[in-house]
Amino acid sequence: MATTTLAPRKTVATKKAVSKAAAPKATPPAKVAKPEVAAAVLTITSKNYSSWSLRGWLLARFSGLPFSEHVLPPDDPATRAEILLLSSSIRVPSLEHAGVLVWDTLAIAEYLNEVAPEAGLLPKDARARAHCRAISGEMHSGFTALRSALPMNLRAHFPKFKVWSRAQADLQRITAIWQECLETYGGPFLFGAQRTVADAMYAPVCTRFATYDVKLDAVSAAYRDLMLSQPEMQEWLAAAKTEPIEIDELDVEF
Numbered sequence: 001m002a003t004t005t006l007a008p009r010k011t012v013a014t015k016k017a018v019s020k021a022a023a024p025k026a027t028p029p030a031k032v033a034k035p036e037v038a039a040a041v042l043t044i045t046s047k048n049y050s051s052w053s054l055r056g057w058l059l060a061r062f063s064g065l066p067f068s069e070h071v072l073p074p075d076d077p078a079t080r081a082e083i084l085l086l087s088s089s090i091r092v093p094s095l096e097h098a099g100v101l102v103w104d105t106l107a108i109a110e111y112l113n114e115v116a117p118e119a120g121l122l123p124k125d126a127r128a129r130a131h132c133r134a135i136s137g138e139m140h141s142g143f144t145a146l147r148s149a150l151p152m153n154l155r156a157h158f159p160k161f162k163v164w165s166r167a168q169a170d171l172q173r174i175t176a177i178w179q180e181c182l183e184t185y186g187g188p189f190l191f192g193a194q195r196t197v198a199d200a201m202y203a204p205v206c207t208r209f210a211t212y213d214v215k216l217d218a219v220s221a222a223y224r225d226l227m228l229s230q231p232e233m234q235e236w237l238a239a240a241k242t243e244p245i246e247i248d249e250l251d252v253e254f
């Protein structure tokens with residue numbers, strides 16, 4: 001009997017003792033170290049004229065990597081010397097991140113895809129990824145007639161602009177690329193629901209089509225409008241409009 005009456009008390013007493021012993025001490029909560037995000041710096045030039053700067057900047061924004069801009073005025077004599085220190089190609093954009101310096105837009109795209117794979121800058125599917133790289137490479141190395149005939153100039157608008165025949169061929173190839181991608185991957189972006197490297201690469205073509213009043217088929221026009229309405233594009237366009245840089249000679253590809 002005594003055992004049965006005492007046992008519960010003992011049990012309760014033991015529980016109290018245990019809970020007292022386990023009670024948290026009044027010490028301040030341990031500080032949880034936040035993972036360090038290395039600051040990145042993207043060097044660009046004119047927002048109004050530089051299509052490569054726009055591509056690099058969009059890639060960085062699409063990647064989600066925090067970065068600050070280092071803007072070099074293109075008409076400044078010191079600019080060339082400064083770019084030379086950053087990239088042996090004497091070109092912008094260039095990206096500095098975590099002790100790594102990378103230049104040339106496609107190299108920057110590949111680097112950003114490595115440091116921020118979750119951003120989906122390249123499609124997950126291997127065939128789509130190869131296709132994305134192929135059309136991005138085609139933009140990177142081709143369409144020279146379109147580039148020289150229709151230089152990027154975001155502040156300008158040339159209604160009824162006459163596109164000469166070689167540039168017209170580039171234009172047709174670009175819209176064929178867009179149509180094929182939009183049909184294959186279902187849009188609204190070139191490789192489906194996610195913005196990829198290819199969308200950044202072709203973004204300055206969208207602005208050129210708007211600047212030079214290029215007549216497009218309905219599918220290509222919808223894609224152009226979607227890209228121009230992206231918040232990042234709107235931010236860039238607004239900044240370009242207030243940029244105090246005037247360049248008269250627009251026969252150069254910026």
Ligand SMILES: N[C@@H](CCC(=O)N[C@@H](CS)C(=O)NCC(=O)O)C(=O)O
Pocket residue numbers: 045050051052053080090091092093103104105106140253254
């Ligand atoms: N292939 C390069 C082209 C970059 C390029 O042409 N950048 C122009 C500005 S948009 C430049 O830096 N020009 C300065 C110069 O040629 O001195 C890339 O993909 O980044």
